[in-house]
Amino acid sequence: MWWRGFEAAGRRCFSRAHRSWGKTAPAVDGGEEIDLTEKTTAKTFSALQAERHEQAERTILISCPSNISEKKFYKYLSSYGTINKYFFYEGFIDEQLYTVCKEYQITEENTRLRFLVCSLVKDIAAAYFPECSIRPFGSSVNNFGKMGCDLDMFLDLDSISGRNNTKTGGVFSMEYETKRVASERVATQSTLSVIGECIDQFAPGCTGIQKILNARCPLVRFSHQPSGLQCDLTANNRIAMRSTELLYIYSNIDPRVRALVFGVRCWARSQGITSNIPGSWITNFSLTMMVLFLLQKRNPPIIPTLDQLRDLAEAEDKYVIESHDCTFVSNNKIKPSQNTETLEELLQEFFEFYGNFAFNQMSINIRKGKEQHKPEASPLYIQNPFEQALNVSKNVNQTQLEKFVTSARESAWILQQEGIKRPMSNTKPWGLAALLLPTMQSSGGKSKKKRQPASERIKSLLDSLKANKETTGYLNRSNGGRRHICTVAW
Incomplete structure (x- = not known):
């Protein structure tokens, strides 16, 4: 016998279950491995109904005041006798809200598909920037995205700038430089224009390419037909990346x-x-x-304010982008x-x-x-x-x-x-x-x-x-x- 915790209607609920051991397959979501050889004996309909009725006879429903924590409430009830099994059950609207979240959130499979599209776009961009990376940001990865939302991508060129790299081994090294331009915005527009042309000409399944270079944040928009995703590619948009991480932290608190x-x-x-x-x-x-x-x-x-998250930050958390203070602590240091x-x-x-x-x-x-x-x-x-x-x-x-x-x-x-x-x-x-x-x-x-x-x-x-x-x-x-x-x- 073992205890397995799971989330039900937003409150912690515990259930006891049997488990037999056999061969396992790697988990696809980073969680527990799946037992492929587990066998269970199904109960007859009448036996199951009788068991449920018997459980109901030994079960009581108690209202827990909203200002009392689950732990204290359970401890108080335990003082009157042993409680074999228990679970906390939320109100109906709470259930509905958690159901909406579960039904509309981006699935694990869809998340992997979005990272795959980023990898495919990177293969195209690498023709001009061999060591660049394409990183998803926004609703695709901040835990607030819903199925069908656009895929926002960020062309990261810092890894090939030569400034942030540590040279490892070898007598020769390679650095990449660009021509002098009037401003960083002009350089971003030129870069995206070239990448957009490459996607239009050589990226399989990418259609409807639009170069929206005069927007406040220049971007290239296109559709990736095999995945069904509408994609926006930007560059020099590090503050948006930081905002994505902030929302991700808030979502996990x-x-x-x-x-x-x-x-x-x-x-x-x-x-x-x-x-x-x-x-x-x-x-x-x-x-x-x-x-x-x-x-x-x-x-x-x-949840804490952003200034409170900044005050909790340590030296390695410090992050300044173009004179903007984007410093905040990681979520594993935040108290519930x-x-x-x-x-x-x-x-x-x-x-x-x-x-x-x-x-x-x-x-x-x-x-x-x-x-x-x-x-x-x-x-x-x-x-x-x-x-x-x-x-x-x-x-x-x-x-x-x-x-x-x-x-x-x-x-x-x-x-x-x-x-x-x-x-x-x-x-x-x-x-x-x-x-x-x-x-x-x-x-x-x-x-x-x-x-x-x-x-x-x-x-x-x-x-x-x-x-x-x-x-x-x-x-x-x-x-x-x-x-x-x-x-x-x-």
């Missing part, structure tokens, strides 16, 4: 971080707050920053939070917090973990954690911000309704599913007396027609408008 981010993103997509089309919508990255900011402000905090709030409580708090946030005056800053006065008049100001003079949500206009605030207030109100957090009937949506239904935001533009520009009026009209169509379709469904959470598309 507490399991509630990823679950809440995935749930909020899913909600935002269903409400039309985010979109795959570039424009004035709030981005997934901005939503992630907003969730992290909320978790920093809980009492006690669930003592906060015991459930995901249901945190989701409710997210809607209430941002439904009443003073966006007209204050900005969001995860480096400090507190609101600060906005340095400019952008409707939504979320400070870049490393390039602190930049606003990562500068694209968001007032209309989209008001849409977000209205949706947050309505969702907070829905969660407060009696019976919405538990399944009360087979036809009425409950929990997170109730929040994913399209809402009517009829009061959004009535308070404005100033005439909007023509483009804004047309856009508002199209949004209104779309909302009416979606709501009408929902009300006319024969099954009472029931929607399953697993069918919601991002």
Whole structure:
């Protein structure tokens, strides 16, 4: 007999199981090896049913207060007698949020596929830069990516610059130099232009190559048909790499971080707050920053601020990029939070917090973990954690911000309704599913007396027609408008 721990609905759960030993195969995910010769004897249906009924007769369900840790609660109950088996069971909304995270996260197979595409692009780039590397960054590797997201790649030329290499053996050495150019940006544009041409001409399966060299961050965009991935290749983008590592660390501090981010993103997509089309919508990255900011402000905090991570850093963690302090400690030195709030409580708090946030005056800053006065008049100001003079949500206009605030207030109100957090009937949506239904935001533009520009009026009209169509379709469904959470598309 052995004890095996596993995660169930976000709380630690333990189960006892039998195991027989035989030949093993290497694990594909770095975990335990798989027993290929293990044999189990299936119980008869009646025997299994009898065992389950017998277990139920010896089982009790006890509510654990949210402010009491699992360890203390178990110790208290053990003082009244021996507990043979136990597990902690979360609320229904917590289950839904963890299910969303599990269903939409990037799989191990898809992650390996993304690294394979990077390796293939490296083979092309090596024609001009023999010792270069192509590294994935962003949602593909920060633990917040969902299936189908773009593959962001970074062309790393530092390994061949000759400055950072330690010469090992041999009488001769080789160094690579580039022609003098007006600026580093011009050099980046020239490099990407050459690599883009090589991908267009010689990379099998790569189509639709676009050289977007005049963007703030120059890039080459293309589709890799065999993998079905949309790819963006950049160079000289080390701060983005550092941001990726920071999000990865935050995701591993507490399991509630990823679950809440995935749930909020899913909600935002269903409400039309985010979109795959570039424009004035709030981005997934901005939503992630907003969730992290909320978790920093809980009492006690669930995750530390960036300044706190910097203060914990040691000499080997120091990292400065173009005068920007990108220093923070690695996650294995961060102590877990003592906060015991459930995901249901945190989701409710997210809607209430941002439904009443003073966006007209204050900005969001995860480096400090507190609101600060906005340095400019952008409707939504979320400070870049490393390039602190930049606003990562500068694209968001007032209309989209008001849409977000209205949706947050309505969702907070829905969660407060009696019976919405538990399944009360087979036809009425409950929990997170109730929040994913399209809402009517009829009061959004009535308070404005100033005439909007023509483009804004047309856009508002199209949004209104779309909302009416979606709501009408929902009300006319024969099954009472029931929607399953697993069918919601991002």
